[in-house]
Amino acid sequence: MSERAKMTLKLKIWRQENARSKGRMTDYTLSGVSPDMSFLEMLDLLNEQLISQDKDPVSFDHDCREGICGMCSLVINGQAHGPEALTTTCQLHMRKFKSGDTLFIEPFRAKAFPVLKDLMVDRAAFDEIIAAGGFIDIATGSAPDANAIPVSKINADLAMDAAACIGCGACVASCKNASAMLFVSAKVAHLSHLPQGQVEADKRILSMVAKMDALGFGNCTNEAECQAVCPKGISISNIARLNRQYLRAALLSEESESMDCLEEGSH
Amino acid sequence: MSDRSLDGRVPFGDIRQIWDRHRFSMNLVNPSNRRKYKVIVVGTGLAGGSAAATLAEQGYKVASFCIQDSPRRAHSIAAQGGINATKNYPNDGDSVWRLFYDTVKGGDFRSREANVYRLAQVSNNIIDQCAAQGVPFAREYGGTLSNRSFGGAQVSRTFYARGQTGQQLLLGAYSAMMKEVSKGHITVYTRRELVELVMIHGRARGIITRNIITGELEKYSADAVLLCTGGYGNTYFLSTNAMTSNGSAAWKAYKKGAYFANPCYTQIHPTCIPVHGENQSKLTLMSESLRNDGRVWVPKARNDRRLAIDIAEHERDYFLEEKYPAFGNLVPRDVASRNAKGVVDDQRGVGETGLSVFLDFRDTIKRDGKEAVGQKYGNLFEMYNRITDEDPYSRPMRIYPAVHYTMGGLWVDYNLMTSIPGLFALGECNFSDHGSNRLGASALMQGLADGYFIIPYTLGNYFAAEHPHEDIIDVEHEAFHEAMQSAKDRFSELLNIGGSRSVDTFHKALGQSMWEYVGMARNEAGLKKAIEEIVDLRTQFWKDLKVTGTDVGVNIELEKANRVADFLELGELMARDALERKESCGGHFREESQTEQHEAQRDDTNFSHVAAWEFKGVDAVPERHIEDLIFEHVRLTQRSYK
Numbered sequence: 001m002s003e004r005a006k007m008t009l010k011l012k013i014w015r016q017e018n019a020r021s022k023g024r025m026t027d028y029t030l031s032g033v034s035p036d037m038s039f040l041e042m043l044d045l046l047n048e049q050l051i052s053q054d055k056d057p058v059s060f061d062h063d064c065r066e067g068i069c070g071m072c073s074l075v076i077n078g079q080a081h082g083p084e085a086l087t088t089t090c091q092l093h094m095r096k097f098k099s100g101d102t103l104f105i106e107p108f109r110a111k112a113f114p115v116l117k118d119l120m121v122d123r124a125a126f127d128e129i130i131a132a133g134g135f136i137d138i139a140t141g142s143a144p145d146a147n148a149i150p151v152s153k154i155n156a157d158l159a160m161d162a163a164a165c166i167g168c169g170a171c172v173a174s175c176k177n178a179s180a181m182l183f184v185s186a187k188v189a190h191l192s193h194l195p196q197g198q199v200e201a202d203k204r205i206l207s208m209v210a211k212m213d214a215l216g217f218g219n220c221t222n223e224a225e226c227q228a229v230c231p232k233g234i235s236i237s238n239i240a241r242l243n244r245q246y247l248r249a250a251l252l253s254e255e256s257e258s259m260d261c262l263e264e265g266s267h
Numbered sequence: 268m269s270d271r272s273l274d275g276r277v278p279f280g281d282i283r284q285i286w287d288r289h290r291f292s293m294n295l296v297n298p299s300n301r302r303k304y305k306v307i308v309v310g311t312g313l314a315g316g317s318a319a320a321t322l323a324e325q326g327y328k329v330a331s332f333c334i335q336d337s338p339r340r341a342h343s344i345a346a347q348g349g350i351n352a353t354k355n356y357p358n359d360g361d362s363v364w365r366l367f368y369d370t371v372k373g374g375d376f377r378s379r380e381a382n383v384y385r386l387a388q389v390s391n392n393i394i395d396q397c398a399a400q401g402v403p404f405a406r407e408y409g410g411t412l413s414n415r416s417f418g419g420a421q422v423s424r425t426f427y428a429r430g431q432t433g434q435q436l437l438l439g440a441y442s443a444m445m446k447e448v449s450k451g452h453i454t455v456y457t458r459r460e461l462v463e464l465v466m467i468h469g470r471a472r473g474i475i476t477r478n479i480i481t482g483e484l485e486k487y488s489a490d491a492v493l494l495c496t497g498g499y500g501n502t503y504f505l506s507t508n509a510m511t512s513n514g515s516a517a518w519k520a521y522k523k524g525a526y527f528a529n530p531c532y533t534q535i536h537p538t539c540i541p542v543h544g545e546n547q548s549k550l551t552l553m554s555e556s557l558r559n560d561g562r563v564w565v566p567k568a569r570n571d572r573r574l575a576i577d578i579a580e581h582e583r584d585y586f587l588e589e590k591y592p593a594f595g596n597l598v599p600r601d602v603a604s605r606n607a608k609g610v611v612d613d614q615r616g617v618g619e620t621g622l623s624v625f626l627d628f629r630d631t632i633k634r635d636g637k638e639a640v641g642q643k644y645g646n647l648f649e650m651y652n653r654i655t656d657e658d659p660y661s662r663p664m665r666i667y668p669a670v671h672y673t674m675g676g677l678w679v680d681y682n683l684m685t686s687i688p689g690l691f692a693l694g695e696c697n698f699s700d701h702g703s704n705r706l707g708a709s710a711l712m713q714g715l716a717d718g719y720f721i722i723p724y725t726l727g728n729y730f731a732a733e734h735p736h737e738d739i740i741d742v743e744h745e746a747f748h749e750a751m752q753s754a755k756d757r758f759s760e761l762l763n764i765g766g767s768r769s770v771d772t773f774h775k776a777l778g779q780s781m782w783e784y785v786g787m788a789r790n791e792a793g794l795k796k797a798i799e800e801i802v803d804l805r806t807q808f809w810k811d812l813k814v815t816g817t818d819v820g821v822n823i824e825l826e827k828a829n830r831v832a833d834f835l836e837l838g839e840l841m842a843r844d845a846l847e848r849k850e851s852c853g854g855h856f857r858e859e860s861q862t863e864q865h866e867a868q869r870d871d872t873n874f875s876h877v878a879a880w881e882f883k884g885v886d887a888v889p890e891r892h893i894e895d896l897i898f899e900h901v902r903l904t905q906r907s908y909k
């Protein structure tokens with residue numbers, strides 16, 4: 001194999017022992033980095049070096065390494081998933097950097113995503129939001145023939161666009177309010193573009209938004225940073241759509257609540 | 268070798284009615300009694316996610332475990348192509364019988380007929396269920412579902428959601444799970460890894476897990492345990508599997524008495540992005556739909572490192588089209604992979620490493636235009652470009668085979684129960700439906716069939732017939748303490764070796780032996796060498812491993828060490844199985860057993876059986892049991908793609 005020019009990098013990496021301890025940036029110099037390596041392979045190389053020096057390797061989240069599981073994270077030089085658009089950290093390659101560059105590598109930061117160790121964070125809050133209503137309540141075995149529910153191609157495509165979210169949390173990490181609106185709105189849009197999702201639509205929106213608030217995610221103030229960093233190109237138009245649907249759902253639920261009161265009062 | 272055939276417990280009768288009749292004759296658990304039963308489901312991919320959701324809907328108390336930080340991230344998510352079903356919406360002649368036949372034939376006649384028939388039968392229910400959950404399948408303009416032909420199938424029976432079918436099906440199963448979580452029927456334990464199976468009175472009654480964040484060992488009891496932990500392709504170090512995909516859960520079960528079936532059956536996928544260098548950590552698959560329009564070639568001359576553009580037409584060898592004029596570039600995965608290896612071994616590989624072949628779209632672009640090609644393959648071209656920095660529109664892609672799927676796995680009977688009562692295996696973790704070669708778009712189908720439509724019946728039957736819950740136990744039972752102690756000992760042993768080599772160096776060395784001798788082409792001498800090398804490496808591992816840190820808190824090296832220790836045993840069993848199976852079949856190619864045209868030659872007289880291995884001790888030779896395969900509905904033929 002011909003030797004392509006290897007790079008040397010200065011790394012400043014967030015090290016933190018566990019959720020309770022205080023963290024700090026630590027400096028490393030790493031040479032022998034090939035431009036064809038992925039960003040995580042570069043960290044693998046650093047870890048091999050740390051192990052050989054009897055030092056604790058850097059912990060980071062990752063799994064599929066092909067941009068689909070949503071497990072990898074990292075804020076690289078201030079940007080969630082690094083400098084390349086529409087790319088997860090695991091799909092970012094070192095040829096995007098130059099020898100001699102200094103790289104700042106930090107965890108996703110948000111109140112709802114506490115750091116567990118080094119660059120690993122806890123994103124369990126996303127599961128809680130989905131459990132609050134991000135599903136269609138249909139038990140196995142009770143489905144009609146798949147073609148009994150026609151879905152226009154346009155709606156199917158729009159649903160798929162929104163359903164492409166990988167739940168990585170970059171939207172939260174890049175938002176100055178640490179809002180989860182892009183994540184929530186994508187799930188709501190996915191299901192509400194489909195006739196199957198209509199039945200529970202109002203309830204879904206209200207309970208998912210309530211859960212998001214309760215978990216400590218912030219409000220959306222239209223900064224659009226989330227859309228800029230989203231590796232799957234989820235559009236903030238989903239948020240506008242969610243806001244409209246939310247108002248409607250809230251209104252309807254108030255009405256039905258006051259109806260309930262009236263009925264009770266008449267007894 | 269024992270001479271009595273293992274009993275797969277397939278009910279007698281007409282294959283078309285076996286499953287129906289079996290569902291009728293199985294015992295049922297009264298709905299109000301179901302909440303008395305606790306079920307542990309390990310893994311949250313398509314098999315585990317669908318099983319957990321459905322069992323919870325039925326009223327059982329489910330505890331679900333996954334290694335990632337959320338059940339939504341299991342590696343089923345990475346499947347691109349699609350999922351088969353016999354809907355016959357395109358009216359092109361598909362039927363349950365045809366899918367059954369294609370799957371048995373595609374598996375090179377090494378699967379159990381009745382299981383495959385049942386799989387084809389429930390395939391349609393899966394599509395209905397997923398569509399109702401909101402899986403955004405591709406649609407026609409009239410609003411009905413789209414189908415495409417996949418992996419050389421002659422009918423269009425594959426349903427898909429762009430190039431992300433696995434992701435969308437998994438998110439469907441995950442949402443069904445989360446619905447049950449919200450109702451309090453499922454408790455999810457994330458970032459947990461199974462480290463011991465707990466057996467009491469001969470039955471599986473619980474597990475010990477390691478909490479990846481705290482390092483603590485934890486005990487969980489249940490009335491049945493379901494392993495849905497995927498395949499063991501990472502034995503090869505480099506594969507298309509995710510980084511944490513591992514064989515440990517199945518391996519712990521094997522060591523407790525579950526038989527391991529056909530471990531040598533691995534699928535090597537021909538269209539992967541080639542290795543870039545020694546720091547490569549995993550391989551990326553590209554959909555094999557690329558072979559519909561791309562032409563595979565290498566230079567005719569050896570060690571020809573010129574750019575593709577400088578190599579004239581008459582200097583190119585389109586070796587698949589040449590050798591298989593009828594199928595050309597669309598020959599099955601194993602044939603395409605083996606031929607790529609053939610030309611690379613002949614020093615005609617391309618790229619910096621010489622470890623790849625060209626997949627060229629030049630002629631298709633000329634014929635259909637760049638735009639049309641972009642519409643069909645744009646996403647794949649982009650992905651290729653991102654990883655390799657090469658533009659497939661202007662120069663041919665480079666591809667090379669990579670380990671992708673393991674057809675072998677825990678032996679299960681017709682009810683998906685392993686040879687340990689109360690222990691079930693679903694999805695890629697079991698061995699049952701794909702024989703020695705899996706067809707494209709069939710893995711997703713099998714995972715969901717097992718979880719949504721098979722285990723919910725057969726598990727109830729086990730409970731109603733065996734009443735495991737009457738044998739009241741809890742995590743204070745001494746079996747839990749013993750299992751806990753043995754897990755603890757294992758981790759402290761790993762931490763205290765005090766050697767000099769990192770886990771990855773051992774894993775890479777294992778991968779090299781496996782790829783070299785237990786890869787695409789195998790022979791007796793090579794397999795014996797592999798066993799020797801692996802045994803030797805295992806000794807080295809336990810002498811010279813270095814794991815930094817402690818067993819408290821996150822310790823990524825300790826996690827990996829535990830898995831690699833298992834791979835070092837599993838790899839040996841794979842080689843042993845390959846050595847004993849002296850025939851070629853599907854993905855298992857024994858050089859000694861080939862036709863005059865160098866194609867795989869089955870030996871139905873001596874090997875029409877499942878090999879199921881029984882553990883006898885780490886350094887002892889395991890016992891090979893067999894289950895005879897009887898074909899009453901399909902005629903055995905020699906595959907030919909000429």
Ligand code: FES
Pocket residue numbers: 061062063064065066067068069070071072073088089090091
């Ligand atoms: S590791 Fe799966 S998306 Fe990056």
